[in-house]
Amino acid sequence: xxxxxxxxxxxxxxxxxxxxxxxxxxxxxxxxxxxFAIGMGPKIFGMTKGETLYTIRLLPLGGYVRMAxxxxxxxxxQPGYRVGIILNEKEEAxxxxxxxxxxxxxxxxxxxxxADLEKDLFIEGYDEEExxxxxxxxxxxxxVENGNELIIAPIDRQFxxxxxxxxxxxxxxxxxxxxxxxxxxxxxLGLMRGVPVAEPIIxxxxxxxxxxxxxxxSGDVVKSINGKAIDSWNELSGTVQDxxxxxxxxxxxxxxxNVELVITPATIEENGEQYGQIGIQRPIEQNPLKAIAFGAxxxxxxxxxxxxxxxxxxxxxxxxxALSGPVGIYKATETVAQYGIFNLMNWAALLSINLGIMNxxxxxxxxxxxxxxxxIEALRGKPVDxxxxxxxxxxxxxxxxxxxxxVTWNDIQRFFF
Numbered sequence: 001x002x003x004x005x006x007x008x009x010x011x012x013x014x015x016x017x018x019x020x021x022x023x024x025x026x027x028x029x030x031x032x033x034x035x036f037a038i039g040m041g042p043k044i045f046g047m048t049k050g051e052t053l054y055t056i057r058l059l060p061l062g063g064y065v066r067m068a069x070x071x072x073x074x075x076x077x078q079p080g081y082r083v084g085i086i087l088n089e090k091e092e093a094x095x096x097x098x099x100x101x102x103x104x105x106x107x108x109x110x111x112x113x114x115a116d117l118e119k120d121l122f123i124e125g126y127d128e129e130e131x132x133x134x135x136x137x138x139x140x141x142x143x144v145e146n147g148n149e150l151i152i153a154p155i156d157r158q159f160x161x162x163x164x165x166x167x168x169x170x171x172x173x174x175x176x177x178x179x180x181x182x183x184x185x186x187x188x189l190g191l192m193r194g195v196p197v198a199e200p201i202i203x204x205x206x207x208x209x210x211x212x213x214x215x216x217x218s219g220d221v222v223k224s225i226n227g228k229a230i231d232s233w234n235e236l237s238g239t240v241q242d243x244x245x246x247x248x249x250x251x252x253x254x255x256x257x258n259v260e261l262v263i264t265p266a267t268i269e270e271n272g273e274q275y276g277q278i279g280i281q282r283p284i285e286q287n288p289l290k291a292i293a294f295g296a297x298x299x300x301x302x303x304x305x306x307x308x309x310x311x312x313x314x315x316x317x318x319x320x321x322a323l324s325g326p327v328g329i330y331k332a333t334e335t336v337a338q339y340g341i342f343n344l345m346n347w348a349a350l351l352s353i354n355l356g357i358m359n360x361x362x363x364x365x366x367x368x369x370x371x372x373x374x375x376i377e378a379l380r381g382k383p384v385d386x387x388x389x390x391x392x393x394x395x396x397x398x399x400x401x402x403x404x405x406x407v408t409w410n411d412i413q414r415f416f417f
Contacts, residue, residue, distance in 0.1 A: 002337055003330070003333060003334040003337055006333055006337045006344060007329075007330050007333045008060075010333060010344075010347070010348045010351065011060050012038060013181065013348065013352075014178065014181070014348070014351060014352050014355055015038050015039070015062060015063040016038060016063070017177045017178060017180070017181040017352070018063070018174045018175070018177055018178050018355060018356075018359070019036060019037070019038070019063045019064065019065050019174065020177055021173035021174045021175070021176055021177030021178075021180075022065040022067075022170060022171065022173055022174045023036055023065050024173065025169050025170045025173035026065060026067050026159070026170040029162050029166040029167075029169070029170055030156065030157060030162070031067050031068065031069075031157060031158070031159050031162060031166075031170065032051055032067065032068035032069075032151070032153045032157040032158070033051070033052045033065055033066070033067055033068075034051070034052065034053065034066045034067065034068055034151075035052065035053045035054075035055060035064070035065070035066040036052055036053070036054045036055070036065055037054075037055045037056075037057055037063050037064050037065075037066070038055070038056050038057065038063045039055075039056055039057035039058060039059055039060055039061070039062070039063060040057050040058075040059045040061045040062055040063070040064075041057050041058045041059035041061075042057060042058045043055050043056075043057055043058075044056055044057065044058055051140075051151050061404075067158075067159040067170070068153030068157055068158050068159065069153055069155075069157075069158025069159045069160045069161065070158075070159035070160065074117075074118070074153075075098075075117065075143055075150065075152075076115075076117070077096075077112045077115035077117065077123065078112065079112055079113055079114065080111065080112065081098075081111070081112040082109065082110070082111050082112070083096050083097060083098055083109070083110055083112060083123075083125075084096070084097035084099075084102050084104070084107045084108070084109050084110075085097070085107065085108045085109075085110060085123070085135065086104060086106055086107055086108075087106070087108065087135065088138060090136075090138075091135065091136075092135065092136045092137060092138040092141070093123055093135045093136070093137045093138060093141055094138045094140070094141050094142065095141065095142050095144060096123070096137075096141060096142070096143050096144070097144045097145075098143060098144065098145040099144070099145055099146055102144070108127060109127065109128055110123065110125035110126065110127055110133065111125050111126045112124075112125040113125045113126065113132065117137065117141075117143075117152045118152075118153070118154060118155045118158070119154075119155050121136060121137040121138075121139065121141075121152075121154060122134060122135065122136050122137060123135050123137055137152065139152075139154050140152075160383075160386075164374050164377055164378050167374060168371055168374045171367050171370050171371055171374070172367065172371060174359060174367055175355075175356040175357070175359045175360045175367055175368075176356070177356075178352045178353065178355045178356030178359070179299060179303070179352070179353060179356050181349075181352045182299050182302070182349040182350075182352040182353045182356075183295045183296060183299045184295065185295075185345050185346075185348055185349040185352070186294065186295040186298045186299055186345075186346070186349045187291050187292050187294065187295025187296075188291075188295075188345070189294075189295075189342060189345050189346060189349075190290065190291030190292070190294035190295055191288060191291040192342070193284065193342050194284035194285055194286050195284065195285055195286075195287060195290045195291055195293075195294045196233065196282050196283070196284055196294075197233065197282065197283040197284065197285055198232050198233060198234075199221065199232065199233065200221060200222040200230050200231070200232060200233050200235065200236040201219070201220075201221050201222075201233075201282075201283050202216060202217070202218055202219065202220045202221070202222070202252075202280050202281070202283075203218060203280075203281045203282055203283035203284070204218050204280070204281040205217065205218060205279060205280055205281070206279035206280065206281065208279075209266075209278060209279020209280070210263050210264055210265060210266055210277075210278045210279060211263055211278040211279045211280050212279065214250075214261045214262060214263040214278075215259075215261055216250070216252065216261055216263065216278075216280065217254065219254070219255075220252040220253070220254050220259070221252060221253040221254075222236050222250060222251075222252050223251045223252060223253055223258065224250070224251045225239050225240075225248050225249065225250055225251075226239075226248055226249050227249070233282055240265050240276045240277065240278055241265075241275040241276050241277070242275070242276065243265055243276050244265050244266070244267035244268065244274050244275055244276035244277075245264065245265065245266075245267045245276070246264065246265065246276070247262055247263070247264045248262070248263055248264070248265065249261075249262055250262070250263055263278050265277055265278050266278070266279075298349070299349070299353065302349070302350055302353045303353055303357065306350075306353060306354055306357050307357065310357065329351065332347070333347065363396060363400075364392045364393045364395060364396020364397070364399075365393045365394075365396035365397040365400055366396070366400075369392075369393065369396060370393075373389055
């Protein structure tokens, strides 16, 4: 149950922040957002506030922000169509019923002759006395069909009516918010746990460890290893890990005096790889400003690491078996959760960065793929044909679903067979 709760919280937070980025920048650009969804598939909860439907859906496979004009949500009133209209105090149509069985004391029935629900906002047709009448349509008018309501989207509220820059920002904001979430989580981690000191200072020595046996003490400052200057804890840690079982000559500063120590790192094996360990602990300091800097530097370091691993996957140094889907992420979350909230927070930040990077890849159906089309539009001065772009994204979705099935099957075989 602990793993389930942790997975739901982490998944929900990652998807929520990603979609929140899309949502906020779409609203900032004046785009109508029809739905803000967490999850995919059947709706299990829904609440309408303003012009947006907020939903939680059954399948934990992502989420979406549905923007007006960015899908097939437009409705055309064809000549001959019979509708019922309710007018507001300005004599504008504020509700248009596409089901004429509706009864209402102030309803006006029309047989549509002409109508424009996007640009000029009017409806013209013959009333029950065969008179040709024309009504303006409210910008917030609602279409009602079989009990379902849809707010009309004037052309200036639609996604595709906005400039390339505003559309690109509304799409880019999703991955951007994943990086922001990672920064916030890692900065909070620095505030709660403290920030590791960058200098190669020994905070404590583990009992019965190679370092203690060799005479290392708390407060020692490592100056060099095998004649190579050591300026940071990362250099110290990296040198030790890269030399399992190899005798290393340390020069440490102890109360202003240089002391020479020879330490042989113990050999630790994990996931088929060996690394060295001498049993020392890194000092931690509580500093709000350094916690913020820690959040930024760790976000950058994790980003570089993931990009490097992605490059190895592209160049064939990693196989597709190295990828994990929802099952693999769930199992990894189960393992990380056993080591406490701090490790879980670090894992969540890593996943958030990973989600941001994956979505920025220039692949069809991903945010990066859409940004690529916006770049092409900016260069050529006109958009790519929407049907052609839609077909490319459709093929991309199919390929991504196939990849998801393959990765999930690999996860199932890895963990359950």
